[in-house]
Amino acid sequence: MALLKAARVADVPSLDVVVPDHLAAAARVLADAESAAAMKRQQRGAGRRFAVIGHRGKGMNALASPDRRLQEVKENSIRSFNEAARFAVDYVEFDVQVTKDVCPVIFHDNFIVTEEHGKISEKRVTDLQLEDFLQYGPQNKQGKNGKPLLRKMKDGRVLNWNVQSDDPLCTLQEAFEKVNPRLGFNVELKFDDNLVYQDEELTHILQAILKVVFECAKDRPIIFSSFQPDAAQLMRKLQSTYPVYFLTNGGTEVYADVRRNSLEEAVKLCLASGMQGIVSEARAVFRFPTAIPKIKEADLSLLTYGTLNNVPEAVYMQHLMGVNGVIVDLVPEITGAVSDLIAVPETDVEINDLSGQVAKDAASTPNFTQREISFLLRLMPELVQ
Secondary structure, X not given: OOOOOOOOHHHOOOOOOOOOHHHHHHHHHHHHHHHHHHHHHXXXXXXXXXXXXXXXXXXXXXXXXXXXXXXXXXXXXXXXHHHHOOOOXXXXXXXXXEOOOOOEEEOXXXXXXXXXXXXXXXXXXXXXXXXXXXXXXXXXXXOOOOEOOEEEOOOOOEEEOOOOEOOOOEEHHHHHHHOOOOOEEEEEEOOOOOOOOOHHHHHHHHHHHHHHHHHHOOOOOEEEEEOOHHHHXXXXXXXXXXXXXXXXXXXXXXXXXXXXXXXXHHHHHHHHHOXXXXXXEHHHHHHOOOHHHHHHHOOOEEEEEOHHHHOHHHHHHHHXXXXXXXEEOOHHHHHHHHHHHOOOOOOOOOOOOOOOOOOOOOOOOOOOOHHHHHHHHHHHHHHHO
16 A cells, blocks of 8 residues: 555645646536535535544554554554544444354454464454454453454455554444543444345344444444445334445446445435435545535435545545545544644534534635645546546
């Protein structure tokens, strides 16, 4: 993975560029969004608060990256969630799977990778009992050593899961009990793209997750999300307390299931099933900016994820275009940049928590000149690549 850097447009020497024709749509969306936002601010005195969500806590672990910030603290851990809470994040996002003995645990990869008797082995998370799952990596009990926890890269390499601040694997219940109560939870319902799930199996998994949520959530804001269309639809049918968002690459990758292949299909799915929002790969928003007004017309919330969200200017452009929030890895840098770029009046102390609770909005103030915006529109195709 390339080095991720929170860089500002001011660091780039020349802004004298012309916006190419194929980015005219993005410029129009941006202009329309600005006009609409100005009208809303006049009518209501404020614009919607822009949410920042910590990816797997304070950020994912990219073990092969030269950027040490992506190996600071173990992803999807209690420590990572509470580290994120030290900054101005509204939610932390994490991945939930259900063990063989029906316990929801927080872990991203489909397989636990370890070394046994000098050989690398893989065990599917959902095939493990909870007791076995928790034996990998550092342990809560002092003096007890866990089994080696490795990670398999997309290119097939297996690396030691080394981070500067390690922490044990955890359950969903532990997260509710031990994580700062001010943080909302974006619970991603994690499923293997290579498996086919029957409705009965999906129901069994989702009900196990809902049991913990209903017993432990209390007043904590919750969002459910999933790349698995059937799981997302089913979660919406099983409960109406918490909003459900459909996760999509937005056409940046192609799948056999057409519902996953575009923002247009995502909108159709959400409207057909009553879901409340979409979480899109950020690149899709810049590649297909005309989808944003359609998402807004459908009264859906729009969040984004991806490495582009580690670039402050890309985040701010999304804010101008009407995106409601971003999931980020570089939590300190992006929360700081958002605070600088998007001013929040001190009088508006309530936050829009994205989960349907009544909240006041906060005003926003653009800080980019037209030349800077033109430069950003020219830069975006390179960032997207």
